[in-house]
Amino acid sequence: MPKINAPTVAEHRARQREALVRAAIDILVSEGAAAVTPAAVGARAGLARSSVYQYFDSSAALLATITEEAFRRSNEALANAMAAANGPVERVEAFFRESLRLGAEGAHRPAAALMNAGLPPACQERLMGLHLEQVEPFRAAVRHIGVPDPALTADLMAGMLHTALAAVDRGVPLHTVTERTLALVRRCLAPADSTVGERREDH
Template structure:
């Protein structure tokens, strides 16, 4: 039996699989989806290509796994932040603040790299499904706010958030990006409907 670096074989395999996924994500972000191959991922993780095939039978399988794992961490952080938000305006603030904080940490990079890649149609369809699921809380909060054209409004807020994430990714201070983004959101929504957005500060939303 090969030497293992964990208390059990199952734990050893879980660690190796995680190392391969991390290596695949690193390659994806740095070089694009076409560079994610079993050989390249194995080399990055310090494993032989034959070992990679014990976990993933192809480059497509590696990319499909990255798609599935590109969202859970952010979604968990969003769920926690939204659970403590009182009312739709506060939920919008919490959503935006959490996404900008995660963006400053680089958490969105795998998903962004995947979006820019020429993926298999089924893989791209799944990626879009997960992206829409992640955006649903923002769309729901905008709808509950009672503004006209909530779908369009949510799309426009999504565009603003994308710009904020790009700025944070390029090194702009996250606090500055967050403050300016929320200011624009509040100004834009203030006259858009009967409910004035939350303006009680960003401390709670940014946590």
């Protein structure tokens, strides 16, 4: 009987599955989706391929699990950050701040790699659905603020977040990117009359 490195068999299996998911994500980010195979994942996790098949029966199953896990972990962190904020503007700021923190940790890289992996249509559809679920609390907060054309405003702000994440990836300090991005977020969400006042003061 294989050695159980946990208090219970269930916990042992959970730990092995987690190790396999981490290994699969590492391979995805560093080598691409085509490299995510049961053999490669097992080797990276230090488990025999036969052990991998107890949890994942194919490369497709591994990629499907990575897709779900990549968003689940980030969504939990984003939900907790936004729940602690008071008011819609603060929730938007919390979404940006936490997204950038997660980005600095590399949490967005599995999803980004999957987006560019040429997945089958069903997987691409699921990936897009998960992305929309992730950004909906942010978009809802923007709608609640009452800015003009909230859908377009949210789209433009999402583009700004994408650019900010790219800056973090390039090595710009997280604090610098976060503070500058939040300053721009506040300007985007400021009432129209206050924005006009700022322009007048600038002149």
